[in-house]
Amino acid sequence: ATGSTIVEPVAGYGDILSEGEGGSEIDEPFIIVEEMPTFMGGDINTFRQWVQKRTRYPSTAIENDIKGKVTLTFIIEKDGSVSNIAVVKGIHPLLDDEAIRVISSSPRWRPGLQRGHAVRVRYTMPLIFQFE
DSSP states (O other), X not given: OOEEEEEOOOEEOOOOOOOSTTSOSSOOOBSSOSBOOBBTTBOHHHHHHHHXXXXXXXXXXXXXXXXXXXXXXXXXXXXXXXXXXXXXXXXXXXXXXXXXXXXXXXXXXBOEEETTEEEOEEEEEEEEEEEO
């Protein structure tokens, strides 16, 4: 049997917008900004496709019939780097670690902008591991 992964639509993660010069008086990540971060010249769907192509289903997980949905959260920083990757809901360390590995290997994004200033933006992404 071979495995595959499916990346579901990405959603923001609850944070506050506050008044201030750069759109935020504190450095908390936003969930929605005037200009959302972009990935390799495309939108979030471009990132989902990139993740799907690079995710490797661990053979040990296939052999042991381990499948399901890993939900991760991460931040696109002001410099476009990906940080603070965390598993919100995991399945098994094999699949959780693979999901973290692929997200952490992301090249830089074009950061999100609020009132013309680069800001941190948080995303939540489910990654489904299933057999074909």
